[in-house]
Amino acid sequence: MAFKCLNSGVKSPFVKTFKRLTRPVWLLLIAGLLTFNSQQACSNSNSAPQRVIALSPHITELLFSAGAGDKLVGVVDYSNYPKAALNIENIGRYDAINIEKIIQLNPDLIIAWQSANRPKDIENLQQLGFKVLFSNPQTLNDIPSEIRSFGQQLHTEKQADAVAKTLENTLVKIKQQYQAQPKITAFYQIWHAPLMTVNGEQFISQALALCGAQNIFEDLPMLAAEVNIESVIQRNPDTILLGGEQKMQQAWLQSWQKWQTLNAVQNQQIYLVNADTFQRPTQRFIEGISSLCQTVSQVRKLKIVP
Numbered sequence: 450m451a452f453k454c455l456n457s458g459v460k461s462p463f464v465k466t467f468k469r470l471t472r473p474v475w476l477l478l479i480a481g482l483l484t485f486n487s488q489q490a491c492s493n494s495n496s497a498p499q500r501v502i503a504l505s506p507h508i509t510e511l512l513f514s515a516g517a518g519d520k521l522v523g524v525v526d527y528s529n530y531p532k533a534a535l536n537i538e539n540i541g542r543y544d545a546i547n548i549e550k551i552i553q554l555n556p557d558l559i560i561a562w563q564s565a566n567r568p569k570d571i572e573n574l575q576q577l578g579f580k581v582l583f584s585n586p587q588t589l590n591d592i593p594s595e596i597r598s599f600g601q602q603l604h605t606e607k608q609a610d611a612v613a614k615t616l617e618n619t620l621v622k623i624k625q626q627y628q629a630q631p632k633i634t635a636f637y638q639i640w641h642a643p644l645m646t647v648n649g650e651q652f653i654s655q656a657l658a659l660c661g662a663q664n665i666f667e668d669l670p671m672l673a674a675e676v677n678i679e680s681v682i683q684r685n686p687d688t689i690l691l692g693g694e695q696k697m698q699q700a701w702l703q704s705w706q707k708w709q710t711l712n713a714v715q716n717q718q719i720y721l722v723n724a725d726t727f728q729r730p731t732q733r734f735i736e737g738i739s740s741l742c743q744t745v746s747q748v749r750k751l752k753i754v755p
Contacts, residue, residue, distance in 0.1 A: 497604035498558035498580075502551060505543055505562035508584050509534050510731040511592075512560070515599035516608030522554050530725070530733065546570050552577065558602075560584055586730040589655050593617045596732065616735045623659050627742055630661040633749050636686040636713070637664060637722075639693055641701050643675040652734060653692070653727050660742035661749070662688070678708065685711060688718040688748040692728060695721075718748050 502523035503509040509528040512518055518533060523540040538554060541547040543565050551559070556579065561571050563583040575581055582602065586595050593613035600609020635657055639645050647654060649667030657664055665684040666676060689705060691698045698721045708714050726737045 498556075498602070500554065500556045500558070501603070502540060502554065502556040502559045503528065504546060504560065504566050505584070506530075507586075507729040507731050508560050508562060509537075510729065510733065511584070511596055512599055512603075514609070514612050514732040515596045515603065516605035516612075517599060517603040520603060522556060523551060530731075548573055548577075551579075558582060560599075587650075589620055589652065589659070589735065590617070592730050592732070592735055593620075595730075612732060616732060619735055619738070620659070623738055623742060627659065627661045627745075630746075631749060631752075633662050633687040633745060633752055634665050634684070635662045635688045635690055635745070635748075636666070636681055636684070637690045637692060638701060639673060639728075641693075641697065641704065644678060644681070645673060645675050647673050652730050653690075653722075656727070656734070656738045656741055657745070659738060660745040662745045682708065682710060686713050687716075687752055688720065688745070689713040690720050690722045690744075692722050692724040694724065716751055718751065720744050 497520075499520055500522045501512065501517065501520045503512055503521060504525055506525065506528045509518075509521065509524045510530055512521060513531055513534070518531070521534070521537050524534055524537045525540060525546065526542045528534045528537070528539075538550070540550045540554070543562060544567055546566070548570065551574065559574055559579050560582045561574075561584070563585045571581060584595060586592050593616040596616070597606075597609050597613040600606045600613075637646055637653055637657070639647060646666050646669070647664070648669035648671065649655075649658070649664050650672060654664040654667055665681070665686045666674075669676075689711075691701050693701065702719055702721070705711070705714055705719055713719055722741075723737070726733050727741070
């Protein structure tokens with residue numbers, strides 16, 4: 450995992466035209482599901498920053514995991530974990546930050562989300578002289594790596610290293626436990642109208658693969674894309690996992706019942722997934738993979754019963 454610090458007077462290589470996002474993709478961005486390439490971290494000072502602003506919910510969580518939650522003075526909407534994050538000053542949405550409030554908070558470090566924060570906002574912050582660090586975990590192993598890097602940046606290495614090592618060991622154990630198991634197929638739904646899913650590069654797909662499940666749309670060229678019900682029927686998954694907002698999941702579950710030709714529907718193998726856990730690249734995500742694998746194992750047992 451790597452980062453890049455950008456300071457005032459340095460033109461960001463990531464400043465591009467910010468395109469309007471559809472609601473499903475916006476949900477993915479809020480959740481931390483969309484990922485892009487990372488950049489190398491840097492520091493121009495030997496002293497650790499004491500006033501930090503996180504411009505993404507997943508960054509907030511990773512900072513707490515790294516033992517630096519007490520340094521946070523500002524967070525964005527949906528930064529709801531851990532509970533202590535709810536008491537931190539809100540500085541807007543990931544795509545609509547309040548720069549005036551940021552100026553008032555006077556941070557000595559801002560950690561931005563390269564793939565989601567508006568490039569113009571980041572450029573403005575740089576021009577104001579704020580030190581900006583980009584975060585973009587792209588693989589499961591990047592999560593502990595990023596926690597460790599945050600610890601190095603904020604001088605909380607002891608806790609960060611301990612958490613990172615535990616998560617790395619967890620990933621190794623899960624792989625050893627499930628890599629030889631028979632594969633099943635899964636469809637992961639992130640939206641209903643239009644029907645949308647993710648490709649094999651997403652964190653949830655990586656976790657499913659670790660459990661021995663194959664995303665039926667892993668070959669999609671886009672990170673998140675619209676699919677039609679005919680394509681789902683054709684690929685006929687063994688299980689359907691419902692992400693998205695909890696208030697929508699029951700309605701989605703009911704809507705699948707009319708498609709009785711699907712194995713997942715016939716065998717009652719549709720499960721509700723806690724999107725708040727499984728759609729952010731965080732410590733909670735890795736800790737939750739074991740429960741995801743248990744669900745996959747239930748589906749697998751049903752499939753192999755004569």
